[in-house]
Amino acid sequence: MKIAFFLFLIPFISVISFSQNLPKENNKMIYLENTKLKIGVLTDVGGCMVYFGSPDGQNLLKSDTSLWNQPASSHVKPSAFSMFKQYFGMISWVGPQSEWWKHQNINQKRLKNAAVWPPDPFITLGQYQVLEKTDSTLKIISPKSPVSNVQLTKEFKLAGNKLLITVSAKNTSDSTISWDLWTNARFNVDTKYMVPTSEKGLQRVTTDESPVKEKMEYKLENGVFHFVPKEISAGKIQQYGKAFIYPEACNILVIKDKYLLKMSFEKVAMEKIHPEQALVEVFHSLSNAGGDNLLELEHHSAFKTLKPGESFQLTDTWSLLNEKDYPNQQAIKNLIYKED
Numbered sequence: 001m002k003i004a005f006f007l008f009l010i011p012f013i014s015v016i017s018f019s020q021n022l023p024k025e026n027n028k029m030i031y032l033e034n035t036k037l038k039i040g041v042l043t044d045v046g047g048c049m050v051y052f053g054s055p056d057g058q059n060l061l062k063s064d065t066s067l068w069n070q071p072a073s074s075h076v077k078p079s080a081f082s083m084f085k086q087y088f089g090m091i092s093w094v095g096p097q098s099e100w101w102k103h104q105n106i107n108q109k110r111l112k113n114a115a116v117w118p119p120d121p122f123i124t125l126g127q128y129q130v131l132e133k134t135d136s137t138l139k140i141i142s143p144k145s146p147v148s149n150v151q152l153t154k155e156f157k158l159a160g161n162k163l164l165i166t167v168s169a170k171n172t173s174d175s176t177i178s179w180d181l182w183t184n185a186r187f188n189v190d191t192k193y194m195v196p197t198s199e200k201g202l203q204r205v206t207t208d209e210s211p212v213k214e215k216m217e218y219k220l221e222n223g224v225f226h227f228v229p230k231e232i233s234a235g236k237i238q239q240y241g242k243a244f245i246y247p248e249a250c251n252i253l254v255i256k257d258k259y260l261l262k263m264s265f266e267k268v269a270m271e272k273i274h275p276e277q278a279l280v281e282v283f284h285s286l287s288n289a290g291g292d293n294l295l296e297l298e299h300h301s302a303f304k305t306l307k308p309g310e311s312f313q314l315t316d317t318w319s320l321l322n323e324k325d326y327p328n329q330q331a332i333k334n335l336i337y338k339e340d
Contacts, residue, residue: 036320058256082121091124095180136158154168164315188293225245232286249338251340321335
């Protein structure tokens, strides 16, 4: 009888022993997954989506996996004085950038200097509370920010090969505020991409040429825009460009490995976009040091004025497709010009 009882306990003893050796999920990475798509969201560090790709492990986003499982003690504690920690992936900001530190009185230096960096630490690095979690949906909410006076709610919903992302911003102050919502998705510097636009839609391309920096060339042909990184010239350390675009269709296409990522978003009239920003923005940087090797594909909502307690939202649809289904440039162009 004692032997039988001991044998009965062995599976439970093994489970207990094994579970004690499992790494702790201090950062609360939450995955949503189906047979066609998988995403990963770091709820404890800004609700940042750091994995988007196939269930077999092909991540299309740029992200440092060594940061995903860092203990909570390694996280930046959000305050009006904290700096930014780069997890890459897809992040949500408010815009315009020139206003980031003008609506707070806590950090007087950043207020006086009209600082354009870092972004609001509370909504980009703060711990998001999970409001809802199912096999296909995740809804999380940020802390209330004393810097931008907003609170963000993010919803992620999987449906087949599509991900619906909704970001809402609520005015938590006692005064009227004005912001846009800004989606910024980061990719490796060598990632191929396309933005559907015309000469008229290419509003401006900026750079900062100096003795150590040079502009990055770009192509706009057959209704498609992209930067063209080349070998950095002797004596230079960085090559980059920033493009401000009003696209012909509200899609951006990323081509990586055997996959295509089609990012679709709401069309906004040009006059409703803040004049410092654009509906679509592309930042592409190549550096000898490597730290600035980055591609950012961004888009903005309309610039909104909110009374206390009011909210507005920005919605994206990301589709994961197989490159083999689009065998030539015309098929790809048809894809990026097609509104979902």
